[in-house]
Amino acid sequence: MGLETTTADAGFEQLSTKSPGSVEIAPPANGHRELLAGTRKSWTIEKSEELYRIRGWGEPYFSINARGHVTVSPKADRGGSLDLYELVESLRQRNLGLPLLIRFSDILQDRIERLNACFAKAVARYNYPGVYRGVFPVKCNQHRHLVEELVRFGQPHQFGLEAGSKPELLIAMATLKTPGALLICNGYKDREYIETAMLALRLGQTAIIVLEQLEEVQMVIEASRRLGIEPVVGVRAKLTSKGMGQWAGTTGDRAKFGLTIPEIIQAADELKDAGLLRSLQLLHFHIGSQISSISAIKDAIREASQIYVELAKLGANMKYLDVGGGLAVDYDGSKTNFYASKNYNMQNYANDIVAEVKEACEERSVPAPTLISESGRALASHQSVLVFDVLGTSEVPAGTPPPLGEKEHLILRNLYETYQSITADNYQEAYHDAIQFKEEAISLFNFGYLSLRDRARAERLYWACCHKIQEIVRQQEFVHDDLKYLDDIMASIYYVNMSVFQSAPDTWAIDQLFPIMPIHRLDEEPTRRGTLADLTCDSDGKIDKFIDKSDVKPVLELHPLKQGEPYYLAMFLAGAYQEIMGSLHNLFGNENVVHIQLTPKGYQIEQVVKGDTMTEVLGYVQYDSEDLVESIRKQTEHALQEGRISIQEAQRLVQNYERCLSSYTYLSS
Ligand SMILES: *Cc1c(COP(=O)(O)O)cnc(C)c1O
Numbered sequence: 001m002g003l004e005t006t007t008a009d010a011g012f013e014q015l016s017t018k019s020p021g022s023v024e025i026a027p028p029a030n031g032h033r034e035l036l037a038g039t040r041k042s043w044t045i046e047k048s049e050e051l052y053r054i055r056g057w058g059e060p061y062f063s064i065n066a067r068g069h070v071t072v073s074p075k076a077d078r079g080g081s082l083d084l085y086e087l088v089e090s091l092r093q094r095n096l097g098l099p100l101l102i103r104f105s106d107i108l109q110d111r112i113e114r115l116n117a118c119f120a121k122a123v124a125r126y127n128y129p130g131v132y133r134g135v136f137p138v139k140c141n142q143h144r145h146l147v148e149e150l151v152r153f154g155q156p157h158q159f160g161l162e163a164g165s166k167p168e169l170l171i172a173m174a175t176l177k178t179p180g181a182l183l184i185c186n187g188y189k190d191r192e193y194i195e196t197a198m199l200a201l202r203l204g205q206t207a208i209i210v211l212e213q214l215e216e217v218q219m220v221i222e223a224s225r226r227l228g229i230e231p232v233v234g235v236r237a238k239l240t241s242k243g244m245g246q247w248a249g250t251t252g253d254r255a256k257f258g259l260t261i262p263e264i265i266q267a268a269d270e271l272k273d274a275g276l277l278r279s280l281q282l283l284h285f286h287i288g289s290q291i292s293s294i295s296a297i298k299d300a301i302r303e304a305s306q307i308y309v310e311l312a313k314l315g316a317n318m319k320y321l322d323v324g325g326g327l328a329v330d331y332d333g334s335k336t337n338f339y340a341s342k343n344y345n346m347q348n349y350a351n352d353i354v355a356e357v358k359e360a361c362e363e364r365s366v367p368a369p370t371l372i373s374e375s376g377r378a379l380a381s382h383q384s385v386l387v388f389d390v391l392g393t394s395e396v397p398a399g400t401p402p403p404l405g406e407k408e409h410l411i412l413r414n415l416y417e418t419y420q421s422i423t424a425d426n427y428q429e430a431y432h433d434a435i436q437f438k439e440e441a442i443s444l445f446n447f448g449y450l451s452l453r454d455r456a457r458a459e460r461l462y463w464a465c466c467h468k469i470q471e472i473v474r475q476q477e478f479v480h481d482d483l484k485y486l487d488d489i490m491a492s493i494y495y496v497n498m499s500v501f502q503s504a505p506d507t508w509a510i511d512q513l514f515p516i517m518p519i520h521r522l523d524e525e526p527t528r529r530g531t532l533a534d535l536t537c538d539s540d541g542k543i544d545k546f547i548d549k550s551d552v553k554p555v556l557e558l559h560p561l562k563q564g565e566p567y568y569l570a571m572f573l574a575g576a577y578q579e580i581m582g583s584l585h586n587l588f589g590n591e592n593v594v595h596i597q598l599t600p601k602g603y604q605i606e607q608v609v610k611g612d613t614m615t616e617v618l619g620y621v622q623y624d625s626e627d628l629v630e631s632i633r634k635q636t637e638h639a640l641q642e643g644r645i646s647i648q649e650a651q652r653l654v655q656n657y658e659r660c661l662s663s664y665t666y667l668s669s
Pocket residue numbers: 137139140162164186286288289290324325326327374375376377378576
């Protein structure tokens with residue numbers, strides 16, 4: 001892997017004396033530093049708020065305090081907040097290394113309260129004759145502590161769980177103990193799944209088996225006869241209305257799951273023939289996740305409401321309408337129908353569902369159903385924050401070039417002259433000159449007319465021109481097209497202590513955007529532009545798409561590293577789907593996880609789940625650490641006998657090896 005970088009505290013003061021293109025941390029040269037000092041004063045936390053769009057995606061939980069640190073208000077407007085930077089520092093003192101996944105239980109509770117309050121408000125506003133009973137889809141975050149907390153916080157609202165597979169059904173049955181809460185059984189089902197779900201009724205749980213394939217109808221009928229249990233059954237409809245965005249392909253006519261209208265009719269007929277039409281009580285649909293447009297949601301509700309009343313008219317004992325998931329999260333804070341955003345809020349969502357269903361039922365004189373939603377993303381995203389540190393950076397060379405003598409190569413003198421002559425009036429022309437001279441220098445080198453050392457100086461001069469021009473460009477209101485990419489060309493690479501595959505697989509798999517920003521120094525201008533590269537050696541282990549006002553941007557504004565000081569970044573809103581898909585990519589394993597809960601006096605660390613040690617990670621792939629140590633011991637013994645290693649070196653090697661096996665898989669700093 002290409003991590004030949006200097007670390008944050010090694011060799012920081014050394015000026016850029018390495019060959020061009022090498023990896024180094026270059027402190028700003030003096031001229032640059034003065035410029036910074038000038039701008040630093042005028043930088044404010046308000047500018048950081050705007051730059052990182054934290055109000056858009058973070059409210060009411062995340063903001064910036066007067067010290068330039070991110071603060072967390074886990075109970076939203078109900079009071080209490082924490083300085084995230086200080087929290088991280090104090091967790092590190094407790095020996096919890098980065099990357100650190102911090103879960104704010106109060107945020108999870110607040111999300112559940114909010115969702116239920118929105119539906120309660122809509123029910124009151126439209127005088128809806130039924131009730132709302134939400135369920136949480138376990139697949140969205142299967143971690144035990146989270147599911148348990150969710151059930152506990154959801155108790156006052158009889159909040160239930162949705163299972164999409166057999167293992168999830170087992171989790172849901174064991175965890176859900178709220179009387180009256182629903183247990184929705186979706187997904188691919190075999191005989192065992194169906195029997196287990198029916199037997200859950202015997203435990204007093206309201207388990208509803210949702211038919212997603214026609215073959216399941218007979219399986220349910222047979223299981224019902226075998227067990228002598230009258231099940232509660234639902235059908236999942238394939239709607240014509242499609243969600244938009246990333247997941248659009250999983251819905252609509254060709255979706256994997258769900259019954260078409262003719263199939264629904266056939267299912268109802270088969271149940272009727274078996275004397276089980278009474279069991280058919282629920283209609284379900286799911287048009288996809290992260291539905292960014294409210295009109296797509298409305299279309300789906302309208303279609304589903306009609307199917308619902310028709311099923312009631314057919315004689316089914318309809319009681320529930322389950323609108324699935326899809327309630328979106330505004331990752332970029334733009335409040336638009338961009339795929340990383342949404343053009344509606346939770347209240348609009350609840351209002352539209354309640355109003356549409358009420359109208360359809362009233363028109364046909366069908367009793368209003370209990371409304372169910374299966375919101376995962378909207379409940380689980382905000383509660384977790386992934387904090388990681390920067391280990392080093394790689395930048396294009398910076399610094400003021402030393403003056404050139406008369407005898408230097410013409411191309412170097414041209415570049416130097418260009419560098420000196422750059423002003424706010426000619427910077428665009430100078431930029432093109434610099435590019436041309438650099439290209440000439442490379443041709444000269446290729447034909448043997450320029451030494452390696454001179455080529456290095458030419459490149460360094462070119463970058464010096466770019467730096468100077470960049471400073472001018474940043475002061476301009478209007479930037480000409482050909483200079484717009486200067487920031488991208490000159491972007492630094494920030495090496496971060498995490499694995500994208502482990503902690504944010506969606507950024508890699510489906511280009512999902514998450515807000516990422518520094519959690520301190522926000523009263524200081526971020527003068528660098530960078531992309532993030534993680535610890536895995538995959539070239540895909542990088543993040544080079546960041547949220548922006550509209551669309552995405554290829555670089556993130558970041559601060560230069562300071563010697564001996566950590567630089568912390570955080571990824572927000574990543575509590576849904578990310579934690580679970582992370583495979584053991586490159587054997588990095590799980591991060592350290594803590595649960596933080598506010599108390600009247602401050603906060604309390606509720607749960608600490610230590611990240612995987614090397615031994616555990618290797619165990620997942622069937623390596624036994626004793627065997628590994630034994631192999632190393634044998635090899636050292638052999639090397640000792642052949643005199644290739646000293647006894648001290650051998651001891652040290654084995655000790656280090658053993659220590660590694662019992663340590664955290666990420667780099668400790
Ligand atoms: C994934 C899924 C959900 C959750 O969707 P969100 O958009 O996260 O709320 C709900 N229901 C079903 C059937 C799903 O497959």
